[in-house]
Amino acid sequence: MIHPYDESRREDVGEFLLRQRVFASLNRQTPEAFRDENLTDFEADGTVSLVFEERGIIAVADLLKQHPVDGSLWLGLFMVDERLYGTGIATRLYEQLEHVYMRPFQTVFRLGVLPHNERARRFWERQGYVYEKGSVTTRGDRVHVMKKIVEGKARSDRG
Incomplete structure (x- = not known):
């Protein structure tokens, strides 16, 4: 099940993030710094943070939902428990995420992939994303911006 993040999930999400050592390493962070940065992002205004649970956080x-510069929806983080890599669950969870939380609001999606994270780049290409351009994050990391355009009309939040 997908649940919106709230303060009651902070401790469980923090423990989940600490276990993601591969992802933290790819970001050149300690597990603790990785946890702290992402918890701060989850608690910031302006984003929709989600927790996928199936007998614990997975x-x-x-x-x-709407980038202030380009107007598209940005997926800032999508991380599946590294113990589940290679099981196909990431694809199933992403499909759920896209259909329930992304497509109703936008038809253009973007995300950033670290250039040295080949596994992630291949995953996103299988989901229909293509390389758009190089960029630099607010933290100073180089990323490859990937973009996906879907057909259909997004629902207007203006009524």
């Missing part, structure tokens, strides 16, 4: 996601 994934988290953080969405910016």
Whole structure:
């Protein structure tokens, strides 16, 4: 099940993030710094943070529904428990995320992938994303911006 993140999930999400040592290493962070940065992002205004649970937390996601510069939806974080890599669950969870939390609001999706994270790049390409351009994060990390355009009309939040 997908649940919106709230303060009551902070401790469990923090423990989940600490276990994601591969992802923290790819980000050149200690597990603690990785946890702290992502908990801060989850608690910031302007994003929709989600927790995927199935007998415990198995994934988290953080969405910016409308980027202030390009107007598209940005997937800031989508992380599946590294113990589940290679099982196909990431694809199933992403499909759920896209259909329930992304497509109703936008038709253009973007995300950033670290250039040295080949596994992630291949995953996103299988989901229909293509390389758009290089960029630099607010933390100073180089990323490859990937973009996906879906057909259909997004629901207007203006009524």
